[in-house]
Amino acid sequence: MSLNDELLAQLGDSGLQQIAGLLGTDTATARSVVEAATGTIAGGMARNAENTDGAQSLRSALDQHVDADPFSGDVANLSRDGEGILGHVLGSQGTEQAAQGLAQFAGINSGTIMKLLPLIAPMIMSLLANRASQQNMDAGAVANDLNQEQAGMQTGGLGDLLGAVLGGIFGGEQQQSQPQQPPQQQQQQQQPTSAAPGTSNPDW
Secondary structure, eight states: HHHHHHHHHHHHHHHHHHHHHHTTTTTHHHHHHHHHHHHHHHHHHHHTTTHHHHHHHHHHHHHTTTOOOOOOHHHHHHHHHHHHHHHTTHHHHHHHHHHHHHHHTTTTHHHHHHHHHHHHHHHHHHHHHHHHHHHHHOOOHHHHHHHHHHHHSHHHHHHHHHHHHHHHOOSSTGGGOOOOOOHHHHOOOOOOOOOOOOOOOOOO
């Protein structure tokens, strides 16, 4: 079962309806956005785990999320945790770029996507942490697992979206076509800039 399937199963119909309410859309669109958000965050983790330091850093961070229950936790605490995770995985600018890409994909305001991403990130960390713990994965196995997750999403329109978003954040053939930040989005995100995306972040 993929991380996206696990996430949707944990959310259930009620959780998906809550996300649809947050996004101001229907549950079918919400499901597509969750899938795209999962692919973006998991893809970012895979990119960070391409080198040994990044993989070991991620594996250590997963140990802190084994007993977490982000599916029934306080939203404010969940968002704070998620912002930290996104800072390590995508960087603050990369998170904004991801939100803009997902917003264009779904026809939803990027500011709303910026509220969703910090909620999804701890859920993915928790699911991956439990998988790594149950299967006794080391850093290399976690990196391989994330690569398989990323490969499984490279189909159809979603694959094109993830390629464009992750390519823009981490560098790649789509880097030249990054969308410009709208002025209101620049004001919304005032978090300190994290380590540059694509480099390891040893201090989770």
